[in-house]
Amino acid sequence: MAEALVSVVLEQLVSLTRKQIEEEVRLVVNVEREVENLIFHFNAIQAVLQDAEERQVKEKSVRTWLQNLEDVSYDINEVLDEWNTEILKHQIEKEEEKEGKNVALTKRKVCFFIPSPSVCFGSIGKVIMRRDIAMRIKEINEKLTEIANLREKYNFHENTIRATEKLEHVETCSFVQxxxxxxxxxxxxxxxxxxxxxxxxxxxxxxxxxxxxxxxxxxxxxxxxxxxxxxxxxxxxxxxxxxxxxxxxxxxxxxxxxxxxxxxxxxxxxxxxxxxxxxxxxxxxxxxxxxxxxxxxxxxxxxxxxxxxxxxxxxxxxxxxxxxxxxxxxxxxxxxxxxxxxxLNILSDQGCLQLFNKIAFFNRERDDQLEDIGRKIVKKCNGLPLAAKTLASLMRYKKTRKEWVDVLDNKIWELEEVEQQVFRSLFLSYYELSPAVRRCLLYCAVFPKDYEFERNQLIECWMSQEYLNMKVSHQK
Incomplete structure (x- = not known):
């Protein structure tokens, strides 16, 4: 998630800096050094993000570091959107002036009159807005500097080097029950x-x-x-x-x-x-x-x-x-x-339930009440054998109806056992994706469960978020 966010923010920072130069006007003043620092720190962090995202599965401190990075990335993304809006407004005003629409523009402005002197409220608002953007960029830069300095503590490997402590591929053998x-x-x-x-x-x-x-x-x-x-x-x-x-x-x-x-x-x-x-x-x-x-x-x-x-x-x-x-x-x-x-496709509901019961009720008497709860738990596995086996292994040691109901009512994917066994397997596929594709995949999390979206609409949503701005994405 963090890797995708950082890629977006870096693209926006470079793009906005270029726009300011092209406009030959500094709409947000006194932030050149701050922007340079942001780009420097984001580039340095981006170089180790692959290793950090792989290690977060095992290391809680790394997970916290990434969460803080995500928070800062969201903050700067919001500020950059406002900055980009100011540049667009400036471009529109310049075009209208060229076309001789100064009078029409003046009429649309709301002015605030005081006895002396009279000042246009719209102009004051712009100054306040641009100063606010500059202040927020400086505050965010301070937070990012602290996060960037902390990365040394974790001894991350750069993306060009394969991490020795990366997410393991489990060694398999030919034997099976x-x-x-x-x-x-x-x-x-x-x-x-x-x-x-x-x-x-x-x-x-x-x-x-x-x-x-x-x-x-x-x-x-x-x-x-x-x-x-x-x-x-x-x-x-x-x-x-x-x-x-x-x-x-x-x-x-x-x-x-x-x-x-x-x-x-x-x-x-x-x-x-x-x-x-x-x-x-x-x-x-x-x-x-x-x-x-x-x-x-x-x-x-x-x-x-x-x-x-x-x-x-x-x-x-x-x-x-x-x-x-x-x-x-x-x-x-x-x-x-x-x-x-x-x-190989997912198991049928009956097959998944049979697998679950075989493990959950191993060496114990079957219980109608627990079987009914187990049937509801299995539905949350969506036919994935690994999920069914992981949850069944967890339920094998839970004896009372209350313990089974607690698991049923829990957010299944937040259980530590599920995270360690199921997510670790699925993360291997996730980390094979490029940052651009990860970004598009993670966007789908905004939709509610079982939501059926239309493909072209989803692509338009990605475009609206500028997820498809990269040259490679355009070609695809």
């Missing part, structure tokens, strides 16, 4: 059919890439684990390999993980270069029918995917690469065809 997966029978049957068929990718490659695509929290990894551990898969393929890829897409790390399964004793596994590892893969995969799961793939490029794909070309026809990802573009980069993409 099969009985904990509910409501994916139809998708499993379709995926099993794709995996067990003997086809290749239109004769171009001995293997087929099958992406499982869906938003965070839908259970893509659990679904892949379910299929990976199916007895039919174990007997059908010569070799099964599971690799947690995560972000970034590191070819050497992935290649080493594959070699560890194919031949852990090969000395080339310790190589820090990609070529020996790829040679090892190509050698040991020769003639084998494999299934390779690449879990949690984010941002591969064609250039870092193709070498791995090339090393696997020696495999037997019928091999499969199963990819879990949140991004449709990953499927394209990795060469998947449209008919081989599995889109």
């Amino acid at each position: 099969v009985s904990s997966i509910i409501g994916r029978e139809e998708e499993k049957n379709r995926l099993m059919s794709m995996l067990l068929s003997e086809s290749s990718q239109q004769g171009k490659s001995p293997f087929v890439v099958i992406p499982i695509v869906g938003m965070g929290g839908l259970g893509k990894t659990a679904f892949a684990q379910l299929v990976y551990n199916d007895e039919n898969i174990k007997t059908h393929f010569d070799t099964r390999i599971w690799v947690c890829v995560s972000d970034p897409f590191e070819e050497i790390k992935i290649a080493k993980a594959i070699v560890e399964v194919l031949n852990k004793g090969d000395g080339r596994i310790h190589s820090t270069s990609l070529q020996p590892l790829l040679e090892c893969i190509n050698e040991y995969i020769s003639g084998k029918k494999f299934v390779l799961v690449l879990d949690d793939v984010w941002n591969p490029t064609i250039s870092n995917w193709e070498p791995l794909m090339g090393a696997l070309q020696n495999s037997a026809i019928g091999s499969r690469i199963l990819v879990t990802t949140r991004k449709e573009t990953v499927a394209t980069v990795m060469g998947a065809t449209v008919d081989h993409v599995i889109h």
Whole structure:
């Protein structure tokens, strides 16, 4: 949120400064140094905002620092709107004077007469307004200076450096408790059919890439684990390999993980270069029918995917690469065809309730009253398995009806357990967005829950807030 706000404010500051120069008049006087300081501090803060926004999930003090920054950003945004209005008024007055409308302009002014001298009330109002803007800019600059100085305390990393304490991508493995997966029978049957068929990718490659695509929290990894551990898969393929890829897409790390399964004793596994590892893969995969799961793939490029794909070309026809990802573009980069993409959707209400009850009432007697409350809690999960599992785990230790009602009446997403488990997963997708797109997404929070808005109207709202002013946004 703060990153999007700071981008807006910086754009406005630079724009207004340029307008004042173009107008060749200082409507708001004695603030040049203050504006320079604002731009300097906002630029310095902007350089560390990515790290700060990622760390706020874990660190309350960082969250408070960002909240103070947001407050100041809103304050300066409001002042800049007023300043911009004064510039527009000045431009209109100049145009009217040029067109010889001085008389009409004078008639529209409301004058306040006193015995001596007579002064136009409109002119006094303008002076007071512009002085007020200058004073408020100075006050805001003092607050921002304090916030900017505090950033040193947190030792933030600049955006050009990947933070070591960034929001973690959880390391996954191939093992799963099969009985904990509910409501994916139809998708499993379709995926099993794709995996067990003997086809290749239109004769171009001995293997087929099958992406499982869906938003965070839908259970893509659990679904892949379910299929990976199916007895039919174990007997059908010569070799099964599971690799947690995560972000970034590191070819050497992935290649080493594959070699560890194919031949852990090969000395080339310790190589820090990609070529020996790829040679090892190509050698040991020769003639084998494999299934390779690449879990949690984010941002591969064609250039870092193709070498791995090339090393696997020696495999037997019928091999499969199963990819879990949140991004449709990953499927394209990795060469998947449209008919081989599995889109994982939210669970049905019944499936979500079944999952919730299985965990919430584990090793305890079912209670009709609590089940009724649980049904209402589950509706707030909107079919998201991760939310249902998180809340069910919380409810497992709540024994009384009052405790269950307290959770039901609470703002579900403010519960610490939900914030830590569900939001952390969803934030990974949020932080992948550019500041401009985040800004547009966050604007949608002004609409009430379940509000149905029309696309073009929403775009016009973004335009009215000058969210689409950037060149890149215009092109899109």
